[in-house]
Each structure stands twice: as structure tokens, then as C-alpha cells.
């Protein structure tokens with residue numbers, strides 16, 4: 285096994301499936317099954333979940349609304365997604381817990397590094413909700429931050445595309461796909477698959493980033509086992 289402990293960033297958009305908004309339970313169930321498969325390989329997993337399927341702060345700001353309020357709404361969206369993923373995991377017998385960066389004790393536990401490490405040690409899949417808890421950040425940055433706090437061996441970004449390309453492959457179908465890159469190359473070439481703050485934080489903490497398609501069932505386990513299709517970023 286290439287890694288023994290990883291953090292998986294699940295894009296909010298992935299959860300909406302073909303319906304274009306919200307949560308497709310069948311997709312959440314499939315992602316949960318992928319997580320269970322990797323867990324069965326003996327890998328410790330924690331998860332940061334996005335919120336873009338429900339709300340993005342920039343969408344409010346671009347229509348003349350207040351960015352900070354928009355970001356608060358976006359962070360709340362990640363909590364909704366985290367609860368859905370926990371439900372899907374619990375249903376298939378995987379013990380999972382949601383820790384939120386924004387306190388909402390009636391709904392889930394609040395994040396602390398201590399609690400997160402204790403739950404992981406107890407064998408639970410820890411789902412981090414609420415992003416970093418601060419506006420003007422993204423859940424990619426939250427993923428790099430939690431990856432550093434959990435001391436994992438790699439940050440897996442499960443997204444809409446199967447790796448990092450020389451340009452956005454959705455806009456430029458002829459873009460070249462990279463097998464490997466360094467953090468520096470992503471920043472230097474301005475590759476937009478992950479935000480700059482997230483890549484810089486991962487670089488500083490020497491955390492490899494693995495970008496792969498979350499839409500391919502079983503791909504997470506294949507990559508962990510050294511197969512599959514992904515771009516691996518390391519220093």
C-alpha cells in the first residue's frame with residue numbers, strides 16, 4: 285500500500301450527481317462505498333467535504349451581495365453535505381463522525397485537533413465540516429489544513445477531472461495531462477485545479493496531493509494500491 289493515512293477532499297459538486305443541485309443520495313452512497321473499500325485496505329481516512337453543490341460565497345458576491353455572509357452560507361452547506369455522507373457511511377457499517385469548524389452542538393461535534401485525532405485513533409472516519417471556519421477560504425484550503433493537522437501521508441482531491449492538465453480540460457479538450465508535478469510547478473504554471481493557498485500550505489508541510497476523478501467508482505482504492513489514474517504532486 286502506498287499510503288497508510290490519507291485525507292480525502294470530496295467536491296461538493298460531486299454529490300449532486302446528474303441532477304445539477306443538492307445531494308443525490310445514490311452518489312453519496314457510492315462515495316461512502318469507495319471510502320469503505322479503502323478503509324478495508326487498512327488505510328486511515330478522514331474527509332473534508334465541499335459545499336459547491338448547494339452554495340458558494342462568490343456567487344452572492346458576484347450579484348452584489350455580501351461576500352462574508354455568502355461564505356457563511358457556503359460553510360453551512362458543507363455541514364449539510366457532511367451529514368449526508370455520514371448517513372451514507374453509517375448505513376454500510378462504517379463508524380463516522382462529523383466535526384464542524386463552526387460550533388453547532390445540537391447537530392454535530394465541534395472541531396478540535398485533539399478530538400479529531402482521538403476519533404481517528406478509535407477507528408472512525410472523521411468528516412470535517414464548515415471548511416476552515418473562516419470566510420475568504422475554500423474547502424481545498426481546509427483540506428490542506430486538516431491534512432497537516434492530522435499528519436496524514438497524502439491529500440487526495442476527488443474532483444470532476446482525472447488529474448491536473450496544462451489548462452482546464454473542460455474548456456481546452458486538447459490540454460496535456462500530467463502524471464506527476466511538484467507543488468512549485470502548479471504555482472508557477474498557475475494551474476487552477478486547486479486554490480493557491482491550499483497548494484502553498486501543502487507545499488510548506490511537504491504533503492503530497494493526489495488529484496483524481498471522484499466519479500469513477502473504485503478509483504480511490506485503485507490509486508491507493510498504486511494503480512488507477514491520477515496526477516501525483518510531491519516536492
Ligand SMILES: Nc1ncnc2c1ncn2[C@@H]1O[C@H](COP(=O)(O)OP(=O)(O)O)[C@@H](O)[C@H]1O
Pocket residue numbers: 294295296297334336424442443444445447448449450451452453454475476477478
Ligand atoms: N489545470 C487544470 N487541471 C485540471 N483541472 C482544472 C485545471 N484548471 C481548472 N480546472 C478545473 O478545476 C476543477 C476542479 O476545481 P474546483 O471547481 O475547485 O473543484 P472542486 O469542486 O472539486 O473543489 C475541475 O473540474 C476542472 O474543470
Ligand SMILES: O=c1ccn([C@@H]2O[C@H](COP(=O)(O)OP(=O)(O)O)[C@@H](O)[C@H]2O)c(=O)[nH]1
Pocket residue numbers: 294295296297333334335336337339340341342354355356357358359361362414415416417418419420421422423424425426
Ligand atoms: O474555509 C472555508 C471553506 C468554504 N467556505 C465557503 O463555502 C463554500 C463552499 O466550499 P467550496 O466552494 O470549497 O466547495 P467545493 O468547491 O468543494 O464544492 C465556498 O464557496 C465558500 O463560500 C468558506 O467561506 N470558508
